[in-house]
Amino acid sequence: MPLAATGTLLARAAEARSAVAAFNVITLEHVEAVVTGAEAAGSPVVLQVSENAVKFRHGRLLPLARAATAAAERAHVPVALHLDHVRSDDLLRQAPDAGFSSVMYDASRLPYAGNLAATAAAVDWAHGQGLWIEAELGEVGGKDGRPALDAHAPGARTDPAEARDFVAGTGVDALAVAIGSTHAMTTRTAALDHDLLGRLSAAVPVPLVLHGSSGVPDEGLVAAVGGGIAKVNVGTALNMAMTASVRRFLADHPDAVDSRTYLGAGRAAMAREVTRIIGVLAGGTTRG
Numbered sequence: 058m059p060l061a062a063t064g065t066l067l068a069r070a071a072e073a074r075s076a077v078a079a080f081n082v083i084t085l086e087h088v089e090a091v092v093t094g095a096e097a098a099g100s101p102v103v104l105q106v107s108e109n110a111v112k113f114r115h116g117r118l119l120p121l122a123r124a125a126t127a128a129a130e131r132a133h134v135p136v137a138l139h140l141d142h143v144r145s146d147d148l149l150r151q152a153p154d155a156g157f158s159s160v161m162y163d164a165s166r167l168p169y170a171g172n173l174a175a176t177a178a179a180v181d182w183a184h185g186q187g188l189w190i191e192a193e194l195g196e197v198g199g200k201d202g203r204p205a206l207d208a209h210a211p212g213a214r215t216d217p218a219e220a221r222d223f224v225a226g227t228g229v230d231a232l233a234v235a236i237g238s239t240h241a242m243t244t245r246t247a248a249l250d251h252d253l254l255g256r257l258s259a260a261v262p263v264p265l266v267l268h269g270s271s272g273v274p275d276e277g278l279v280a281a282v283g284g285g286i287a288k289v290n291v292g293t294a295l296n297m298a299m300t301a302s303v304r305r306f307l308a309d310h311p312d313a314v315d316s317r318t319y320l321g322a323g324r325a326a327m328a329r330e331v332t333r334i335i336g337v338l339a340g341g342t343t344r345g
Contacts, residue, residue, distance in 0.1 A: 060126060061135035063159035064230060065102050069137065071264040071287040076338045079103035079139060080331060081292035083110045086324040088125050090295070093134045093324075094331025100339070101135035102331070104123070104128075105290065106157075107142045118148065122155040130138055139191075141290070149179060152188060159189040161233065161266075165336035177227040182230070191288075193233040194223050214253060217260035224263055231264045236281075238269035247272040251284050258285030268292065271297070275337045282338055289338055295327045302326035 070077045080091045095102035104125045129136035140152045140160040164175040176192045183190045215234040237249040264287035271293035306322040
C-alpha cells in the first residue's frame with residue numbers, strides 16, 4: 058500500500074488515546090523485521106532513520122530510505138517513514154524527496170532560546186514542504202548562562218509551562234518530552250514520572266512522544282500511553298534482540314560462514330520483539 062503519513066497515524070492515535078510504535082532501523086534486516094512484526098500484530102508502524110544511521114551508511118540517506126519505501130509499499134499494514142534526531146539542516150532538506158513524511162528536528166542541545174529559534178525556522182521550512190515536525194524539549198537551561206541539559210540526561214525533566222510556550226512559539230506538530238527515560242538503555246529499569254506526564258498532557262496541545270523507550274518496563278509503557286504518549290520510539294531493544302540471536306546462532310554453529318543464516322535469525326528475533334512491543338502498547342500481555 059502507499060506510504061502512510063506519520064502525522065495521520067499520530068492524530069488517530071492521540072484521538073483514540075493510544076500510541077503508534079516507531080522503530081529505528083539501521084539495516085535492511087531491521088526494516089524487514091519491523092514490517093513483518095507490525096503485520097503480525099495487524100498494526101500501523103513508523104520506520105525511523107536517524108541521523109546517526111545515515112552517518113553509518115557513509116552519510117547517504119537514499120539507500121536505506123529507498124529500501125524502507127519499497128518494504129512499506131509492499132506491507133499489509135500502514136507504514137510511515139520518519140527521519141529521526143536530525144541536527145543537520147542539509148539532511149532535513151533531503152527528507153521530502155527521500156519519501157519521509159515527518160522529521161524529528163533536534164535542537165535540544167541548545168539553550169532554550171536557541172532551540173526555539175532553530176526549531177521555529179525548521180518548522181517554517183518543513184511545513185512549506187508538507188512535512189510534519191517533531192521536536193524535543195528537556196530540562197531548559199541557558200536562562201542564567203547555564204547550558205541546556207540534554208533531554209535524556211539523568212534527572213532531566215520537561216517543564217509543562219515551558220513546553221506549552223515552546224509549542225506555541227515554534228508551531229511543532231509533536232513534542233518529545235523528558236519524563237525519566239534515557240537513550241540506549243540495555244536494562245528495563247527506567248522509572249517514568251507519570252504525574253509530570255499528566256501535567257504535560259494537559260498543558261501541551263500536540264501529541265507527546267516518548268524517546269528511550271527500550272529502557273522502560275512494559276507496565277511503564279502501558280501507563281505512559283494511558284497518560285498521553287502517542288508515539289513510542291524504540292531502537293536499542295531491536296538491536297539487543299538481533300545481537301543476542303546472532304550470538305546464540307554462532308555459538309551453536311561455530312562453522313557457519315553464510316551471513317544469511319545468522320542475519321536471518323537476527324531478523325526473526327527483531328520481528329518477534331516488534332510484535333511483542335506493539336502488543337504491549339495496545340494493552341496486551343506485559344512482561345516486566
